[in-house]
Amino acid sequence: APAAVPPKLLTLVIPFIGGQLLLGKKLRGFGEGYFNGFGGKVELGETIEASARRELLEEAGVTATAMQHCGLLHFHFDDKPQPWEVHVFRVSVFEGQPVTTDEMAPIWFQPDQVPFDKMWADDIHWYPLFLAGKAFVGSFHFKDTHTLVEHTLQEAAAA
Numbered sequence: 001a002p003a004a005v006p007p008k009l010l011t012l013v014i015p016f017i018g019g020q021l022l023l024g025k026k027l028r029g030f031g032e033g034y035f036n037g038f039g040g041k042v043e044l045g046e047t048i049e050a051s052a053r054r055e056l057l058e059e060a061g062v063t064a065t066a067m068q069h070c071g072l073l074h075f076h077f078d079d080k081p082q083p084w085e086v087h088v089f090r091v092s093v094f095e096g097q098p099v100t101t102d103e104m105a106p107i108w109f110q111p112d113q114v115p116f117d118k119m120w121a122d123d124i125h126w127y128p129l130f131l132a133g134k135a136f137v138g139s140f141h142f143k144d145t146h147t148l149v150e151h152t153l154q155e156a157a158a159a
């Protein structure tokens with residue numbers, strides 16, 4: 001059987017505080033104008049959780065003081081050989097004030113105002129579970145970065 005390509009590990013960190021979500025608006029480069037949680041690649045030698053904290057500090061300028069792993073999302077793409085494994089974290093307390101950088105503007109949203117039309121196509125499926133405080137596991141098959149073909153999603157045992 002063809003050797004499986006190990007998944008690319010990524011983190012996705014979303015503060016959910018006082019009933020509001022903090023998302024980052026990409027100001028330039030890949031995905032300009034799109035909104036997402038904060039995150040990126042897990043580097044060699046760092047734990048997934050340490051990577052999540054680092055990304056939140058680098059991208060939003062705040063330090064997570066209460067954070068829980070709440071989701072595991074697997075992605076595979078028709079146009080990429082390597083699958084992606086995204087670890088989603090909910091931050092309920094952070095220290096500091098969110099900072100706008102030249103790359104990213106942090107913006108607070110009411111749950112019913114999340115701009116799904118300017119977000120990854122998988123988000124509209126799992127955000128309801130995230131907002132309900134659930135833990136979840138999902139698998140998403142993308143044709144390319146913008147085209148979601150099919151997905152499965154389950155609530156998981158409490159994180």
Ligand SMILES: Cc1cc(-c2ccco2)c2oc(N)nc2c1
Pocket residue numbers: 010011012036037038039040041075084086120121122123
């Ligand atoms: C394939 C993929 C990757 C990411 C991602 C962002 C940061 C780290 O991984 C996603 O984020 C969302 N919301 N959907 C996503 C799909």
